Amino acid sequence: MATVALKSPAGKWIMVSSIMASAMAFIDGTALNVVLPSLQQSLHATGTDLFWILNAYLLMLASLIMIGGSLGDKLGRKKIFMAGIFIFLMGSAACGFAPGVTLLIVFRMLQGIGGALMIPGSLSLISSSINENERGKAIGTWSAFTTVVTLGGPILGGAFGDAGLWRYIFFINVPIGIVALLILWQKVAESRDEDRDQKLDLPGAVAIALGLASLTFGFLRVPAVGLNNWQVYITLSAGIILLGVFIFIEGRSKHPMMPLNLFTNLTFTGVNLLTFFLYAGLGAGMLFLSLNMVQAQGYTQLQSGLTFLPFTVLMISMARFSGALADKYGPRFLLIGGPATAGIGLLILSFVKQTNGAGDYWTTFFPGILVFGTGMSFTVAPLTAAVMGSVSDHFSGTASGVNNALTRIANVFANAVLGSLAVLFFTGALQNQIHDIPLNTKEKQVIMAQAANLGDAKVPAGFNAEKQKAIKKLYQSGFITVYARVMQISAALALLGALMSFLFVRNSTIKKGSER
Template identity: 70%
Template sequence: MATVALNSTEGKWVMVSAILASSMAFIDGTALNVVLPALQKSLNATGADLFWILNAYLLILASLILIGGSLGDKLGRRKIYMLGIFIFVCGSTACGLAPGVFLLTLFRVFQGIGGALMIPGSLALISSSIHEKERGKAIGTWSAFTTLVTMGGPVLGGALADAGLWRYIFFINVPIGIAALLMLWRKVKEVQNQDSDKHIDITGAVTIALGLALITFGFLRIPAVGFKHWQAYGSLALGIILLITFIQLERKGKHPMMPLWLFSNMTFSGANLLTFFLYAGLGAGMLFLSLNMVQTQGYSQLQSGLTFLPFTIMMIGIARFAGALADKLGPRLLLIGGPAIAGTGLLLLSFVHQSGGPSHYWTTFFPGVLVFGLGMAFTVAPLTSTVMGAVSDQFSGTASGINNALTRIAVVFANAIFGALAVLFFAAALQKPLDELKISPHQKQEILKQTIDLGNAQPPKSIIQVDAEHLRNIYKEGFTVAYSRIMQISAGLGYMGALMAVFFIRNEKKVKK
């Protein structure tokens, strides 16, 4: 397949269109975290509602993203990419118009369908279009620019939320998506392997989609109903059975959508394990950092968004350099050091308790954000180029789909599990201060019920003999304890990612079948 130079006219159009469309999906993730308090207030949403609004999108995305990558390889990457963008834009428009929690959650599902077709196509388009010697640099460029837009999302989201315009977080996708579609239509050629297997593995696609959806749903139900409820353990068990069935189908099938021989390459397998652990820590860490700043530390939503600027600057300044460095020296050392540094940043953030608000940012949150950003800046581009470089171009869409699926699954699992843990940690932290109050067991339970709203917990109106402001302070201190423990677990996941690189990542050439 003919490839082009990164700095050629065709190469630039490929990069710009890939960056624009990818940015839509990433903006939604980071900006939405920041506007959650405004969204919660506007729609009268509970803490559980917030997690469903976040995870409805991620559930569908995780379920279908492997299919999206495979379809791009088989039917044409530009074609599937453009279809995904169109669906994503339509879903975003509907989200912006949604009048309540239920419809917003439903329209997030449509966004997930579009994202599943769109996200794998971005990296697959780059990997199959740009010269092999420049792919690390190209992916580093993609990482830097998408991160710039992504981390600009909290700033934009904070400004819009403070102005009461949180819905525009969804509407902003419309002009971006239309611009990307026009570029792809007019300036980018179709990328399709002429010798690729055109057969669609429908049985495998249905099995993996249902399996991932059930496992994700099971984890999402645990915070609400507990692990012992049939909806939780039944969904998890059936999902695992379907995933085992999928593996057997792919092993025996003549036209598998996910060739299992890809995982015989230890570097490919290790990079995907690293992705799972690191992004689980990243997703939970950033979510709870945003909630903590706005709901307990006194930051406005705009100020919360601005706190991520050091992260953005680190990514812009280092990601492209890190990608080029991985091309020259190999990714191993970068993929050991980067996640370890990122984990250390999350650990530093866990030590921040009640602060004096935004005026104390530089001595509280800033050091952790800086170290965290440094670690991610040295990780993202080498990790992505390692995954894409471990397979032949024929399977670039499938490889991207696998890696992106693990990223999204990691975030969904982290949100679901850590959401449940946060409520448990929060309630446990309240036990001692509530025991010191002269209230009945029933009143204590009423106070504890509010922990499901996390940092937005408010004193029950029925508790009149306890000063409301004193109870709010107890809630704030309790949620800060829960936040600290979540960040420590997130840091541990970063360190686990570094260990995966130690054990599995090697500086080796791609393996072709």
């Protein structure tokens, strides 16, 4: 299949359309976390409602993203990419107009379906269309821009949230999506694997979709019903069995959607393990960092978003450079040192205690964000390039789908499993400290009932001013304890990702254009 130069008109249009489409999904994901307080007040949503609004999208995305990558390889990457953009665009507009929580959750699922077709399509189109010797730089450019808009999402979300305009987080996707569709329609050529069998692996598609959906749903139910519950047992067990069935089908299928021989390349296996552990740590760390700033440290939503500007600057200045380094020297060293540095940054952030608000940012949160951002800046582009470079071009969509599926599953793991642990940590912290306040048994029960709300725990009515002040301080200190533990777990996950790179990633196995 003919490829084009990165700086050619065709190459530039491919990059612009891919970055714009990806930006929709990434802005949506990060900005939504910041506007949740405004959304909750506007729709009168409960804590459980908010949890499902966040994760309904991930449920569909994790379930279908591998199917999206495989469809692009077989039916046409541009065609499937455009279909995904259109569905995501329609889902976004519907979310913006949603009158209540239930319909918002349904429309978030529609966004997830579109994202499953759209997200792997962007990288697959780049990897299959750009000249071999420039793919690392192209992917680095894509990584830099998409990471910038991802981290710009909290700033945008903070501004909209403080103004009560949370619906515009969804509406902003509409013009971006329309422009991306027009560019793809007029300026980008179709790309498909002409040598590959065009038949679809329907049994495999059903097994992987149901398996990932069951696992995802099981993880999402843990914070609501606890780990020791029949719903969790059944869904997680069903998910594991269905994934086993999927592997069995793929091993025997004449038209597999995920050829198992991809995993004979230990580098492909290693970078996907790195992805899972690193992005689980990243998801939990960023979520609890934002919650801590707003709910415990007194930052506004906009101030919280602005604290990620140093991270954004680092990504702009270093991600493209790191992609070029990976092209020249191979990604192994970067994929060991980058995640390890990011883990150290998360560990530094875990030591931040109660501060005096945004005025203390530069001496409290900034050093950890600087180290964390440096580590991620040297990781994102080489990681993406290693994923795409460890398989042949024939399987670029499949490889992207696998890697993106693991990213979303890692986010579900962070939100569900670590979220459930956070409630346990918060309950324990309150139990340890509540004895310092003179309260009767019933008053203690009322106070402990707020534990499920974490940093958003409200002082119950009926207490005098002195006790209200003490209870508020109890909630703040308890949540900061939770924040520290979650950040330490996140750091450990990032360091575990670095270990995966050390054990499995080899520069010699990352070659373009050869079968794996």
